[in-house]
Amino acid sequence: MRIVIAGGGVIGCSIAWHVQKAGGEAILLERGEIAGEATGASAGMLIAPIEDTGNRAFNVLRRASLEMFPALIEEIEEASGIDVEYKKPGMIRTARSQKAARQLHKAAKNNPELEWVEPRALRELEPSLTRDIAGATFSEGDADLNPGRLANAFAVAAERAGAEVLRRTMFTGVKKDGRRIDGVVTNTGTVSDIDAIVLAAGPWTEALTTRLGARLPSPAMRGQMIAYRSKSLRHAIWGEDGYLVPKPRGYVWAGATVEDVGFRKKTTARGLAGLRRMAGDLVPRLRKAKVASSWAGLRPGSPDGLPVIGRFPGKQNVFLATGHFRNGVLLAPITGALVADLVLNGRTDRRLSPFSPMRFCR
Ligand SMILES: Cc1cc2nc3c(=O)[nH]c(=O)nc-3n(C[C@H](O)[C@H](O)[C@H](O)COP(=O)(O)OP(=O)(O)OC[C@H]3O[C@@H](n4cnc5c(N)ncnc54)[C@H](O)[C@@H]3O)c2cc1C
Structure with a gap:
């Protein structure tokens, strides 16, 4: 056929x-x-x-x-x-507020794939993560490519x-x-x-x-991303406002906006500033890291x-x-x-x- x-x-x-x-x-x-x-x-x-x-x-x-x-x-x-550069770095889900931390804790209790991580263990797991975290979980099943x-x-x-x-x-x-x-x-x-x-x-x-x-x-749903030149992360990090992923050859990617703006694919100063804020809040070292590139794509919505x-x-x-x-x-x-x-x-x-x-x- x-x-x-x-x-x-x-x-x-x-x-x-x-x-x-x-x-x-x-x-x-x-x-x-x-x-x-x-x-x-x-x-x-x-x-x-x-x-x-x-x-x-x-x-x-x-x-x-x-x-x-x-x-x-x-x-x-x-x-x-x-x-295809498939790897399984595992993911740390983080909560900044007590309320979000309680929700994560509850999720970890109900889900064997999520391990609740105490603050001291978190520092060992991902040393460059901010100390300003109310709670975190780790899951090793998350992959990327x-x-x-x-x-x-x-x-x-x-x-x-x-x-x-x-x-x-x-x-x-x-x-x-x-x-x-x-x-x-x-x-x-x-x-x-x-x-x-x-x-x-x-x-x-x-x-x-x-x-x-x-x-x-x-509908097209725009997403903006930034690539930092940095080796500061071991695992993917999921925060309340975005995520960070370590990538091969010494990069960390920060993403992503979700914007309903039709077929406009350009990055915006506002979108990138939001991503930089999110990245620096999660991993303070990234505030000083060099931005290697930024880009946007149009996700297919429904x-x-x-x-x-x-x-x-x-x-x-x-x-x-x-x-x-x-x-x-x-x-x-x-x-x-x-x-x-x-x-x-x-x-x-x-x-x-x-x-x-x-x-x-x-
Ligand atoms: C910033 C960002 C981060 C994302 N992160 C993730 C993630 O971490 N994990 C995940 O699972 N997903 C992620 N996504 C979503 C994922 O990228 C999309 O869901 C996926 O790529 C959609 O694939 P697609 O093939 O449907 O669309 P597309 O990749 O858009 O491919 C459609 C193709 O059709 C072609 N085309 C259009 N019209 C015609 C025509 N008339 N004739 C021939 N060809 C045509 C286009 O040129 C295009 O290449 C992310 C998306 C963005 C933008």
Whole structure:
């Protein structure tokens, strides 16, 4: 089966790899470079769903995806020859106020993955952390990786297995509209005799859906980040206003803002000042560290903040995979595997049902 995937972020690339691996023929269209948008801007943290987000189905999906990583990384690094810089530094969750500390303490009591850390032990665990902390927990299950490398590893592995990866190729429409679509139009030509299309174009997916006759909102949610030149951290730190992640080659990344400002991708003085304040409050040494770079990306949102994965309304062979918002890197393995199964075998895994696009079409 020939499957066109529009969008070469981590979601589209994972789908392409999983389609190819399952015996399909993936044709991946990316209008720019692989991982050139939200994926390349991401912090790449794989955070275990231990906090109560209030949505059980979402936590089940996140947990299942997190558990896929170790085996998948091995497979994808071997198949692509790309090191995705996967590591498990563990995460320290911190609370500055007594109220937040009580909540963390309660969470640690109820969750075996969270270990409550006394102040003296905290100083040994992460010496450069501020002393102004009312409470902290440690969890060793949290991992992180380089998301741009992960997306490229999926794309290269898919390509080596026979997929077509068309970079600088933009999906512009379909050949002949109807309930079933058998060809797509791009800025460089047409792709004919296809069996299905998956729209995985991040926040630009909405524009593509309107071309297919049903508008499914995928708002862009800007996130700004800073990279410090610093070796001051051993673990990822989660604070009440943001997070810090140690990265290879002597960097610490600080993130991230969450802003609903449409497709404006530039960093702002205000956004970066907020991140610097947060970083300096958590690790005072960072106040003097050199800022190596800063950037922003547009996360794909959705009206209820949850992923939008499944069949496109009114079309037999069009599918959607977007709306991953703050968890797209974490959710890439499960999204790729379950969308490939849906598209190639027509099976909707029950874990996907709560995320069907149909929930916006009533
Ligand atoms: C600052 C920041 C920090 C983040 N941190 C984390 C984190 O720690 N952990 C985590 O799990 N997630 C994180 N995220 C979220 C994560 O990055 C996203 O959820 C994920 O990258 C979304 O992937 P995607 O493939 O859906 O979208 P994108 O990466 O945006 O990819 C969509 C692609 O589609 C292409 N495209 C658009 N229109 C067309 C067209 N017509 N034809 C062809 N191609 C097209 C675009 O060029 C783009 O490359 C973060 C995001 C940001 C911005």
